């Protein structure tokens with residue numbers, strides 16, 4: 001949904017998005033890293049509809065994802081780190097296996 | 102528990118100004134802010150952004166913020182970045198989270214400078230992926246150097262919408278159109294505030310120059326638009342709306358809505374401070390005296406977190422609160438206080454007067470305040486406006502009761518994105534004034550914290 005401004009100097013690092021290795025700039029947050037590939041990051045608890053980051057400032061909680069095995073992490077508030085494992089969160093339960101980016 | 106004569110929360114223009122003025126007189130200040138670097142919303146990431154982004158894309162005003170940030174970083178302040186305050190109480194005990202650990206400090210004086218959040222803008226489809234607040238998209242530009250991957254549509258009203266369109270143009274990205282929901286009547290209503298706006302005309306001229314830039318670029322501006330609908334299956338594909346007597350449809354993958362900002366009042370509520378409903382801004386504000394002191398003694402609220410007045414006034418308000426703290430602690434005498442405060446009061450009056458025009462012209466439309474029954478208004482619990490109207494018909498007195506009846510506002514955002522709509526709907530159904538309807542109570546923690554982090558808490562110094 002988003003892209004980096006052309007010419008922005010960056011170092012790339014490898015992270016795992018739904019178990020798929022992807023290269024992302026090392027100076028962005030998890031929410032931004034997701035938005036480079038996808039417009040959504042979870043399916044809601046109530047109706048199962050897809051949602052993506054909405055406020056980017058920690059207020060809406062629509063960016064809940066699983067980070068390194070911990071559920072309900074606000075993606076827009078955490079920087080990416082090499083080797084980080086990010087999983088889309090589907091409903092209240094654990095990450096479902098069929099979910100890919 | 103560590104005790105500070107002054108704790109400031111927020112490193113935006115207001116908080117930086119308050120802390121800087123206190124540090125001038127060697128007061129020991131602890132400043133807590135949840136971002137990695139100082140600047141707040143307006144100057145987010147300014148000390149780290151690339152030179153190109155700073156000067157070519159984001160514009161002069163952003164670049165100028167660097168001066169304030171540099172001055173702040175040079176002063177002797179105990180500045181704690183990446184520190185999220187999750188609770189405070191009426192005795193000014195402050196709990197915050199840093200590096201996975203919770204800390205508690207006690208403040209003799211407390212200045213809350215937590216700024217604003219975007220006003221929710223509910224319309225059918227605003228929950229679809231691809232729809233994101235315009236301010237959020239601007240945060241992505243400022244702090245992540247990111248642009249929409251395809252041409253977005255901007256929708257709503259307010260200065261930030263025009264600013265973002267212009268910043269995108271500077272970055273070489275066109276927006277497909279600006280769907281302007283400002284009702285036509287607002288222009289007439291705001292004319293009488295125009296002379297006042299001329300007393301501090303910078304925002305007005307800035308707005309006009311942004312508009313000119315957008316016009317010259319040939320970007321379609323759909324004025325007086327209503328009945329917005331974002332549609333798509335698992336992702337937005339189209340935005341449709343009424344404008345000039347017909348239905349328009351724009352195919353797009355990115356819709357960026359915005360209709361102004363409102364104060365973030367969670368910590369103000371927890372501190373036990375009273376709120377006042379401000380009809381002209383259609384939002385609650387923190388009740389304060391001339392120097393920003395709230396209804397609880399030694400607790401101050403400054404900047405957009407008190408009421409929306411913009412960055413220039415946030416600096417003034419921050420300084421005034423800082424000076425009042427210094428006076429109370431006898432770090433400055435009365436004559437120094439008066440000498441320093443006088444020009445600030447004068448500037449404040451001017452800016453406040455000018456603000457009336459912006460408030461009047463960008464007052465959100467009735468339709469977006471009390472949306473159609475099928476519009477989801479609580480994004481967390483997925484409750485529609487229709488469901489809230491039904492509960493209100495049963496006689497629920499206020500947002501807290503609606504929450505208990507229908508879960509609206511009970512999700513993780515704690516009502517940040519539905520509070521104003523719920524109150525407006527109750528007021529509409531029961532034909533009451535929104536100021537009587539009230540607001541959600543907040544309960545700590547206002548930011549998520551795990552039991553592990555709590556278990557690790559550092560309370561003793």
Ligand SMILES: Cc1cc2nc3c(=O)[nH]c(=O)nc-3n(C[C@H](O)[C@H](O)[C@H](O)COP(=O)(O)OP(=O)(O)OC[C@H]3O[C@@H](n4cnc5c(N)ncnc54)[C@H](O)[C@@H]3O)c2cc1C
Nearest residue numbers: 111113114115134135141142143186215216236404405412
């Ligand atoms: C998304 C967004 C974008 C904006 N962009 C612009 C712009 O480009 N130009 C413009 O003129 N105005 C902009 N504004 C308006 C802005 O509110 C003011 O102009 C200005 O930033 C207000 O200054 P402030 O110091 O009152 O608050 P802010 O600048 O908002 O600073 C408040 C600070 O407190 C921090 N904070 C809040 N709660 C906590 C907590 N619980 N714990 C720790 N820290 C906390 C915030 O992260 C922030 O750093 C924007 C507002 C928003 C919401």
Ligand code: FES
Nearest residue numbers: 056060061063076
């Ligand atoms: S996008 Fe709103 S909390 Fe992260």
